[in-house]
Amino acid sequence: MSSSGRWKAIWTKRGGFSLKKYGLMIGFVFISVIISIVTPDFLSSTNLLNILRQSSIVGVMAIGTTFVIIGGGFDISVGSLLALTAAMSLKLQQIMPWYAVVVLVLVAGAFFGTLNGVLTAKLHIVAIITTLGTMTILRGLTYLYTGGYPVVGSSEEFKFIGSGYIGPIPFPILIFLSMVALWQFILSKTTLGRYSCAVGGNKETSRLSGVPVDFYHIMTFVIGGVMAALAGIIYASRLNAATPLAGQGYELDAIASCVIGGTSVSGGEGSIIGTMIGVLLLNVVNNMFNLLGIQVYVQYLIKGIIILTVVGFDSYTRYKQQ
Amino acid sequence: METLLRLRNIGKSFPGVQALDGIDLELERGEVHALLGENGAGKSTLVKIIAGVYSKDHGSVFFDGREREFGSPASALNAGIAVIHQETSLIPTLTVVQNIFLGIEHTRACKIIDEKRIRQDYDRICEEFGFRLPLATPARLLTIAEQKMTEILKAMVRKASFVIMDEPTDALTGQEIRHLFQIIRGLKQSGVTVLYITHYLDEVFEITDRLTVLRDGRRVATVQTSSVGRNDVVRMMIGSELAGAPSEAAGRPRGPEAIRAEGIGRKGFVSEVSFSAHQGEILGITGVLGSGKTELARLLFAADRLEYGKIYIGGRRFIPRSPRDAVRNGIGMLPEDRKSYGLILDHELYKNLSLVVLNRFRRGPVLVKARELEAVGKIVKQLDIKTTGYNQQTKLLSGGNQQKAVVGKWLLSQPRILIMDEPTRGIDVGSKAEIHRLMRELADQGTCILFISAEVQEIIKICDRILVMRTGKIAAEFGRGVSQEQVIHSMLQGEAP
Numbered sequence: 001m002s003s004s005g006r007w008k009a010i011w012t013k014r015g016g017f018s019l020k021k022y023g024l025m026i027g028f029v030f031i032s033v034i035i036s037i038v039t040p041d042f043l044s045s046t047n048l049l050n051i052l053r054q055s056s057i058v059g060v061m062a063i064g065t066t067f068v069i070i071g072g073g074f075d076i077s078v079g080s081l082l083a084l085t086a087a088m089s090l091k092l093q094q095i096m097p098w099y100a101v102v103v104l105v106l107v108a109g110a111f112f113g114t115l116n117g118v119l120t121a122k123l124h125i126v127a128i129i130t131t132l133g134t135m136t137i138l139r140g141l142t143y144l145y146t147g148g149y150p151v152v153g154s155s156e157e158f159k160f161i162g163s164g165y166i167g168p169i170p171f172p173i174l175i176f177l178s179m180v181a182l183w184q185f186i187l188s189k190t191t192l193g194r195y196s197c198a199v200g201g202n203k204e205t206s207r208l209s210g211v212p213v214d215f216y217h218i219m220t221f222v223i224g225g226v227m228a229a230l231a232g233i234i235y236a237s238r239l240n241a242a243t244p245l246a247g248q249g250y251e252l253d254a255i256a257s258c259v260i261g262g263t264s265v266s267g268g269e270g271s272i273i274g275t276m277i278g279v280l281l282l283n284v285v286n287n288m289f290n291l292l293g294i295q296v297y298v299q300y301l302i303k304g305i306i307i308l309t310v311v312g313f314d315s316y317t318r319y320k321q322q
Numbered sequence: 323m324e325t326l327l328r329l330r331n332i333g334k335s336f337p338g339v340q341a342l343d344g345i346d347l348e349l350e351r352g353e354v355h356a357l358l359g360e361n362g363a364g365k366s367t368l369v370k371i372i373a374g375v376y377s378k379d380h381g382s383v384f385f386d387g388r389e390r391e392f393g394s395p396a397s398a399l400n401a402g403i404a405v406i407h408q409e410t411s412l413i414p415t416l417t418v419v420q421n422i423f424l425g426i427e428h429t430r431a432c433k434i435i436d437e438k439r440i441r442q443d444y445d446r447i448c449e450e451f452g453f454r455l456p457l458a459t460p461a462r463l464l465t466i467a468e469q470k471m472t473e474i475l476k477a478m479v480r481k482a483s484f485v486i487m488d489e490p491t492d493a494l495t496g497q498e499i500r501h502l503f504q505i506i507r508g509l510k511q512s513g514v515t516v517l518y519i520t521h522y523l524d525e526v527f528e529i530t531d532r533l534t535v536l537r538d539g540r541r542v543a544t545v546q547t548s549s550v551g552r553n554d555v556v557r558m559m560i561g562s563e564l565a566g567a568p569s570e571a572a573g574r575p576r577g578p579e580a581i582r583a584e585g586i587g588r589k590g591f592v593s594e595v596s597f598s599a600h601q602g603e604i605l606g607i608t609g610v611l612g613s614g615k616t617e618l619a620r621l622l623f624a625a626d627r628l629e630y631g632k633i634y635i636g637g638r639r640f641i642p643r644s645p646r647d648a649v650r651n652g653i654g655m656l657p658e659d660r661k662s663y664g665l666i667l668d669h670e671l672y673k674n675l676s677l678v679v680l681n682r683f684r685r686g687p688v689l690v691k692a693r694e695l696e697a698v699g700k701i702v703k704q705l706d707i708k709t710t711g712y713n714q715q716t717k718l719l720s721g722g723n724q725q726k727a728v729v730g731k732w733l734l735s736q737p738r739i740l741i742m743d744e745p746t747r748g749i750d751v752g753s754k755a756e757i758h759r760l761m762r763e764l765a766d767q768g769t770c771i772l773f774i775s776a777e778v779q780e781i782i783k784i785c786d787r788i789l790v791m792r793t794g795k796i797a798a799e800f801g802r803g804v805s806q807e808q809v810i811h812s813m814l815q816g817e818a819p
């Protein structure tokens with residue numbers, strides 16, 4: 001084995017880290033260093049915690065999206081699912097205790113995830129079209145459910161989910177980080193994770209190896225739905241309000257975070273830690289512009305350029321390899 | 323006669339394989355020339371070099387009197403060389419006329435397509451060759467015969483003087499074949515040269531003027547078709563020194579029945595197939611491309627839906643619902659196309675090897691990597707898979723080692739019945755011998771092996787019994803000691819055109 005091969009092997013041994021994702025980490029640190037020089041406020045603990053807290057809602061959602069994309073699917077309905085589940089989180093508390101609501105909302109997330117999964121796996125609708133349909137339906141359900149008005153108010157215990165602190169650390173950050181750890185573990189250490197990658201990597205090979213491909217394909221969507229519902233819970237709790245328009249465009253941020261984080265758009269490989277870095281990268285850049293007082297509109301441009309640069313580089317490298 | 327294409331000392335090698343070795347060939351203007359040879363003889367490599375798909379290692383190509391070096395299929399087409407592949411290369415959503423004129427549409431000002439002139443050209447070319455197609459029909463609705471005809475017209479519109487047809491009669495009916503032959507005669511009359519690749523000797527004797535036989539990357543002979551008989555051709559393809567290749571099947575005692583099929587089938591692919599195979603037996607299933615042998619394998623493994631008939635495994639009825647059922651019932655299958663169906667090329671070697679039996683390495687829901695790597699390590703060692711480590715992406719392995727990886731993946735599951743579909747296609751001689759050895763070992767241990775291959779030599783060499791398939795049916799059964807000629811004869815009996 002050559003020495004470079006050995007190094008690569010060592011990296012890939014641990015938690016799915018390859019040189020590619022390592023490069024992303026370097027890029028992330030590099031950008032952070034530049035930002036901290038340009039804007040000294042960046043490194044204050046308040047600001048860093050702020051970035052993490054802002055990242056946590058889309059971050060939790062993006063974990064689910066990573067699974068969906070790894071499994072060879074695509075889910076653009078999660079932003080609308082966040083709106084519905086956020087509204088449910090608050091409104092249901094008028095008739096039942098908060099913990100029951102949390103459970104029920106997560107079940108609802110799993111239900112809509114299953115729906116997406118079954119429609120793509122069994123009816124063979126292209127995933128982006130399936131979820132375009134359910135996205136529209138979910139948004140409609142949210143309007144029907146809320147009557148078009150914002151839902152407000154919740155119990156103190158429920159507010160803790162989005163606004164509480166444990167020591168100096170905001171609770172949503174802890175949820176986000178623990179979810180990253182949990183799902184990275186599931187992805188790289190369990191059969192669920194391995195089969196999801198296998199199905200996304202080559203569905204026919206997996207089928208001919210005796211893997212129940214439809215089941216795992218659907219499971220990735222279920223994970224996507226549950227994580228979107230969890231994001232909805234955090235959102236509702238943090239704002240103590242849910243409008244029917246909540247979560248618009250979050251699905252795109254989640255997808256962008258995944259691809260920036262090295263998840264292959266064609267499925268088969270990716271990592272949750274990569275996605276976390278992707279989410280943080282987008283938020284760090286936003287944060288920098290806020291600190292520098294650059295207007296919000298420019299941030300869209302920059303976000304788009306980052307996505308195209310990262311994905312363009314990756315796609316072109318792959319093309320060259322062939 | 324004037325020479326259209328002259329090949330001089332063409333050589334081409336791939337890692338581990340000398341695909342072509344010093345090929346000389348001259349084709350005359352207006353002749354129909356058959357290119358024959360067993361699988362792996364170098365036919366398709368030669369065609370790809372002529373058509374600019376591959377670059378040659380050495381030698382020279384003269385076309386139309388000049389030395390040419392085609393860097394791409396497009397430049398070969400520009401020079402007048404058209405290839406009609408086995409699979410259609412038409413765009414399914416475009417109409418016949420749109421396909422024929424794709425890329426060379428007549429236009430008026432501002433790139434507006436001049437439908438009228440295109441239509442005139444189309445009528446003229448149809449008249450010249452004496453057949454018409456429904457011009458506004460999308461290509462996906464055409465029969466396979468009509469698709470071939472469209473491709474021929476496409477070549478003619480581009481003024482091709484040389485047309486290569488690769489297995490053009492595959493999936494055509496007798497009547498369609500007759501029609502195709504008329505068209506080929508028409509091409510000949512217009513001075514077009516046709517290089518005709520086929521498995522069916524009947525067709526060779528019906529339509530070709532001369533024939534060339536390749537074997538192991540060398541040209542064996544070029545002769546007037548009328549000056550030889552079928553037996554001569556078969557002998558040239560096999561090689562006289564190998565004609566009596568001895569069977570190396572061990573004559574091991576036959577175990578109990580492992581699998582039995584009773585009248586199984588799937589419309590259009592496999593019809594009314596019945597056979598049985600035993601533990602410890604290597605049953606060879608052969609036939610030319612499109613004879614239904616791969617489709618039979620896929621039915622047994624439940625990769626495709628069985629439409630009728632019964633399958634018994636170890637005497638018990640097996641109703642195949644999914645490959646998962648098959649795996650649970652002790653069947654394994656190495657699919658024909660290892661890159662698309664056998665491996666996840668982007669994934670690491672160990673993930674591919676453990677895919678079938680992943681559940682064995684679980685403690686609760688968690689994978690125990692140490693156990694997984696231990697099992698994988700044993701297989702890598704046993705099969706001597708050349709790799710930089712279990713983390714290597716499988717797409718970086720050589721063809722032979724990729725095939726070993728697919729074998730290894732099934733070895734781990736210890737199937738009682740192992741279906742191997744073309745396990746040695748496109749791999750180097752060393753790996754091929756190792757795979758043969760492994761098959762014998764498995765059979766000695768009692769595994770029932772269904773060995774599917776179009777290469778008669780290896781089938782004869784290692785099988786205890788041989789089934790020959792033709793047009794979806796079992797056409798003949800042979801025991802040990804059958805000659806290669808007998809088997810090939812049985813395979814090549816085409817449907818009388």
